[in-house]
Amino acid sequence: MLRFRNKIFLLCVLISSFLQANEAERAVVKIINFSQLPDWQEPWKFSQVTPGAGSGFVIKGNRIMTNAHVVSWSRQLLVFRYQDPQPYRASIEFIGHDCDLAVLKVDDPAFFEGLTPLEIGELPAVRSSVTTYGYPAGGQQISYTSGVISRIEIQRYSHIFNRHFLTLQTDAALNPGNSGGPAIQDGFVVGVSFQGNPELENAGFIIPPEIIHHFLKDIEDGYYHGFPDAGFNVASLHNPAFREYLQLPNGEGARIDYILEPYPETRQLIKENDVLLEIDGYSVGSDGMILYKGNRMQASVLFDNAQHQEKVPVKIWRDGTEQSIDLPVFANTEDRLSGRQYDTPPPYLMIGGLVFTELSLDFLRDLDRDQRSNDAELLYQLFYRNLQDEDSSRAKPILLSSKLNHPGNIDLRIPKRLILTHLNDQPIQSMQDLQAALQSPVDGFHLFVFSNHMMEALEVENADAIDQALLKAYQIPATCRIHDHE
Amino acid sequence: MIMNKTISIWLIITWFGLPLAALPWKNDASFQAEESLVEIEVTKKSYSYKQPWLTNNQTGNKNGLIIDHHQILTTADGLRFDASYRIRKGGESKRYEATLSSIDFQANIAILRVADPEFWLEVEPVIFAPDIPQNGNLQVYRWRSGRIEERTAEIVRLYVGSAKLSKLAHLVLLASSEMNAAGWSEIVMDGNRLVGLTTSGSKNKQIMILPATFIAAALERGPCGEGMGHGFFDFYWMPSNNPALLKSKGLDPKSSGGIIVTRTGILKKEATSLREGDVILKIDGFTIDKEGKYIDPKYGRLSFKGLSSRSHATGETIPMEIWRDRQMQTINYLLPRVDYNQGLVPSRQQDAEPRYLIAGGLIFQPMDDPLMQALSKTSSGAMDYFQEMQPEIGRPSLVVLTSVLPDDYNLDYENIGPLMLDCINGLPIHTLEDVAHAFANPLNGFHHLKFMDDFNLKHLVLKAKTLQDATERVLQHYRIRSASRGVDPLKP
Numbered sequence: 001m002l003r004f005r006n007k008i009f010l011l012c013v014l015i016s017s018f019l020q021a022n023e024a025e026r027a028v029v030k031i032i033n034f035s036q037l038p039d040w041q042e043p044w045k046f047s048q049v050t051p052g053a054g055s056g057f058v059i060k061g062n063r064i065m066t067n068a069h070v071v072s073w074s075r076q077l078l079v080f081r082y083q084d085p086q087p088y089r090a091s092i093e094f095i096g097h098d099c100d101l102a103v104l105k106v107d108d109p110a111f112f113e114g115l116t117p118l119e120i121g122e123l124p125a126v127r128s129s130v131t132t133y134g135y136p137a138g139g140q141q142i143s144y145t146s147g148v149i150s151r152i153e154i155q156r157y158s159h160i161f162n163r164h165f166l167t168l169q170t171d172a173a174l175n176p177g178n179s180g181g182p183a184i185q186d187g188f189v190v191g192v193s194f195q196g197n198p199e200l201e202n203a204g205f206i207i208p209p210e211i212i213h214h215f216l217k218d219i220e221d222g223y224y225h226g227f228p229d230a231g232f233n234v235a236s237l238h239n240p241a242f243r244e245y246l247q248l249p250n251g252e253g254a255r256i257d258y259i260l261e262p263y264p265e266t267r268q269l270i271k272e273n274d275v276l277l278e279i280d281g282y283s284v285g286s287d288g289m290i291l292y293k294g295n296r297m298q299a300s301v302l303f304d305n306a307q308h309q310e311k312v313p314v315k316i317w318r319d320g321t322e323q324s325i326d327l328p329v330f331a332n333t334e335d336r337l338s339g340r341q342y343d344t345p346p347p348y349l350m351i352g353g354l355v356f357t358e359l360s361l362d363f364l365r366d367l368d369r370d371q372r373s374n375d376a377e378l379l380y381q382l383f384y385r386n387l388q389d390e391d392s393s394r395a396k397p398i399l400l401s402s403k404l405n406h407p408g409n410i411d412l413r414i415p416k417r418l419i420l421t422h423l424n425d426q427p428i429q430s431m432q433d434l435q436a437a438l439q440s441p442v443d444g445f446h447l448f449v450f451s452n453h454m455m456e457a458l459e460v461e462n463a464d465a466i467d468q469a470l471l472k473a474y475q476i477p478a479t480c481r482i483h484d485h486e
Numbered sequence: 487m488i489m490n491k492t493i494s495i496w497l498i499i500t501w502f503g504l505p506l507a508a509l510p511w512k513n514d515a516s517f518q519a520e521e522s523l524v525e526i527e528v529t530k531k532s533y534s535y536k537q538p539w540l541t542n543n544q545t546g547n548k549n550g551l552i553i554d555h556h557q558i559l560t561t562a563d564g565l566r567f568d569a570s571y572r573i574r575k576g577g578e579s580k581r582y583e584a585t586l587s588s589i590d591f592q593a594n595i596a597i598l599r600v601a602d603p604e605f606w607l608e609v610e611p612v613i614f615a616p617d618i619p620q621n622g623n624l625q626v627y628r629w630r631s632g633r634i635e636e637r638t639a640e641i642v643r644l645y646v647g648s649a650k651l652s653k654l655a656h657l658v659l660l661a662s663s664e665m666n667a668a669g670w671s672e673i674v675m676d677g678n679r680l681v682g683l684t685t686s687g688s689k690n691k692q693i694m695i696l697p698a699t700f701i702a703a704a705l706e707r708g709p710c711g712e713g714m715g716h717g718f719f720d721f722y723w724m725p726s727n728n729p730a731l732l733k734s735k736g737l738d739p740k741s742s743g744g745i746i747v748t749r750t751g752i753l754k755k756e757a758t759s760l761r762e763g764d765v766i767l768k769i770d771g772f773t774i775d776k777e778g779k780y781i782d783p784k785y786g787r788l789s790f791k792g793l794s795s796r797s798h799a800t801g802e803t804i805p806m807e808i809w810r811d812r813q814m815q816t817i818n819y820l821l822p823r824v825d826y827n828q829g830l831v832p833s834r835q836q837d838a839e840p841r842y843l844i845a846g847g848l849i850f851q852p853m854d855d856p857l858m859q860a861l862s863k864t865s866s867g868a869m870d871y872f873q874e875m876q877p878e879i880g881r882p883s884l885v886v887l888t889s890v891l892p893d894d895y896n897l898d899y900e901n902i903g904p905l906m907l908d909c910i911n912g913l914p915i916h917t918l919e920d921v922a923h924a925f926a927n928p929l930n931g932f933h934h935l936k937f938m939d940d941f942n943l944k945h946l947v948l949k950a951k952t953l954q955d956a957t958e959r960v961l962q963h964y965r966i967r968s969a970s971r972g973v974d975p976l977k978p
């Protein structure tokens with residue numbers, strides 16, 4: 001009798017699992033994005049429109065969750081239901097480029113009819129099995145792959161480049177087009193497929209529930225702020241002499257090596273060589289790791305759990321005593337130039353055919369490898385500026401991105417990719433500075449000084465005439481495009 | 487007897503008079519390379535900047551040339567004062583011991599001498615060409631397996647370029663030749679006159695020639711330190727093609743040329759008579775055009791940079807006409823004495839003995855060009871920037887913690903480096919001597935090392951009391967003979 005009951009129970013479980021799986025695949029959608037990328041060297045231009053395919057899945061509130069990179073620079077988005085040829089127009093409701101997640105809305109309510117949204121689960125265990133769903137390689141039919149969670153750790157999120165968050169690694173095959181599709185375990189979404197690593201075999205990466213929940217909570221107020229950071233760098237503290245120097249009584253705690261800019265509140269509360277003992281109740285080991293849900297991982301994961309402007313309780317060791325601090329954390333936007341940028345095309349300002357724009361990672365990526373590696377100054381200005389001081393970290397270096405030749409400027413031999421330090425005797429640290437300095441010519445001339453101390457001049461009247469001629473000749477919409485990122 | 491002598495002279499004239507009369511023509515066509523060209527075998531120590539305590543042995547060959555006063559001329563490239571030299575002549579297997587008489591890395595010239603009088607038998611000094619030919623064909627010679635290899639070189643152009651081993655500007659003759667892997671002081675002749683020595687060759691079969699006229703002037707001047715040294719313009723400049731730029735300075739672009747000074751005091755920080763923004767209109771009496779060219783009376787249009795070494799030595803002044811503050815001025819520009827061991831990231835000679843200091847397994851080295859070459863894959867963006875741009879960062883030079891030899895003493899620091907030092911125990915670090923001095927002054931029983939901002943480690947602490955023991959243990963464990971090289975304990 002007992003055996004019979006067990007068999008019935010097992011059958012029910014199997015049927016339930018089958019139905020769940022069946023429901024899951026119905027909630028997975030195919031996304032086609034017609035995108036147009038900006039030209040970072042000639043910022044008024046865009047690339048030709050190219051289609052790209054990805055995956056997504058329906059979540060509660062008649063939304064579709066996918067990767068930010070699937071829908072970036074979109075001109076038109078189409079979504080397709082499971083085994084339904086009908087395309088539906090979709091649009092981005094929220095996008096988090098730092099965590100590579102986005103939610104889409106579909107105007108036609110018919111799209112969501114009969115679909116059961118998928119629920120987001122909890123962090124899966126290492127060695128547990130997951131099934132990924134998606135439309136790899138732009139195929140018409142949904143694809144399933146299975147594997148185990150091989151590792152859980154912090155990884156670089158390549159879509160934004162300058163952020164590192166918690167990541168699941170799986171041996172389930174993930175291919176282009178899988179991006180944005182769910183990884184499912186026991187009927188719950190335990191991750192969103194998002195990137196691979198060409199140096200590894202049989203390794204795909206999934207955004208874990210921690211990041212998904214954070215993103216969804218962040219947008220509850222109708223605005224996406226992004227993931228906050230504490231603003232310091234943690235170094236391991238195994239060396240006995242260093243521990244003795246810091247008068248530490250036991251073997252726990254990692255050292256705060258330096259504080260980043262611009263985190264003024266962190267700078268007030270935290271000092272270099274403070275020892276981080278505890279974050280949000282989790283003990284920090286001498287390797288800077290914590291034990292989080294059974295996995296050892298970098299302590300910074302706890303700051304990622306907080307929302308922008310929240311306070312995280314930390315215990316530190318300073319001057320031989322333990323202290324408790326509520327540390328406010330912030331989503332830093334001042335370092336946007338050292339990561340990939342989206343949504344807003346690059347700013348520019350043209351003066352007599354000289355086109356100036358912001359120095360950014362995107363600008364450097366557009367250069368070929370030789371040009372990039374030869375620009376030691378640009379790399380330094382882009383990546384090391386944040387270490388100098390608060391003002392430097394907020395500055396946005398401006399460079400000469402291109403020069404449109406015209407008989408009136410043909411004799412200017414200034415090389416491209418030089419950083420402009422002064423215009424009309426005024427220091428330039430942003431596009432706004434450039435725009436303001438343009439209004440103050442010196443004795444009828446615009447005077448330029450570059451970081452290598454080279455200088456150039458243009459007569460104001462001549463510069464204006466050149467610009468007007470160039471706008472017409474090259475179909476450029478305007479002499480400038482300047483955004484207020486603040 | 488007198489009669490016999492007269493007959494003899496008559497006979498000589500009769501029998502050999504005709505060939506003697508045609509000597510100039512014949513000599514032009516029949517330079518005997520084996521009488522003047524020699525092969526130099528150089529055995530020297532070579533170094534690894536990644537393991538600076540290691541010394542390797544290296545032997546190589548290059549070419550030399552017999553010149554007047556029993557001297558052998560060659561390029562300085564690959565030579566060292568402490569190397570040993572042997573010379574082969576005439577393709578013979580016998581080698582003669584030689585000594586390095588003088589070496590001028592700046593000009594890339596060296597002179598060797600052989601003491602054995604036998605060597606000087608049946609050798610012929612070469613005559614330097616008084617001018618540099620600007621077109622036509624030349625002959626290139628070198629020794630290869632005991633035989634002379636002769637190739638034709640077609641002159642491509644004459645220009646002012648940089649010396650191979652320094653930033654000295656001088657005339658360079660570019661030629662096209664089929665000679666493979668040239669650049670090791672092969673001799674370039676125009677008939678029986680020396681046109682120059684090769685300094686480098688390229689894959690597209692072009693060879694750079696250090697002109698004999700420059701060599702003659704450089705030998706007369708002597709290298710910096712021993713002699714006067716060679717003139718050098720220690721400023722950066724830009725052309726003045728843009729008429730608006732000249733107009734903005736109050737110059738008439740139709741009648742004015744000149745170049746604009748953009749930076750001064752690159753290698754020498756001392757005050758100079760030039761300022762940023764000056765327009766240089768004339769140098770040494772020669773009018774400088776908008777692209778920085780002047781008309782040389784012998785060679786035509788050349789870069790003004792060559793005027794620094796054309797007829798002036800270090801310490802001399804060159805008159806310049808400049809435009810400054812909307813006025814014409816005449817200044818005397820003092821050609822500075824260049825020390826390539828100076829600068830934020832000095833260039834030093836590539837095969838110079840690397841200096842280092844090991845303390846508790848931490849390896850410290852001065853930051854210079856050869857070190858940066860060795861670190862090329864691991865150096866940070868900040869280090870690359872300092873090397874390339876030589877910016878003013880408020881310190882004269884830099885010291886790098888290049889790597890760590892693992893030991894219990896330096897546990898947790900095994901994988902750090904390269905890191906630029908800011909200070910040790912609160913004392914700023916600019917030299918290895920500073921490092922040694924700071925380690926002699928611990929703070930409360932510890933050594934606190936602070937590194938420059940570099941997205942890497944910023945702080946490191948070591949125990950002072952056990953530093954010496956740890957250093958000795960590391961030296962023994964890793965079989966390193968000495969904890970330092972080139973560190974002057976008396977120099978603070």
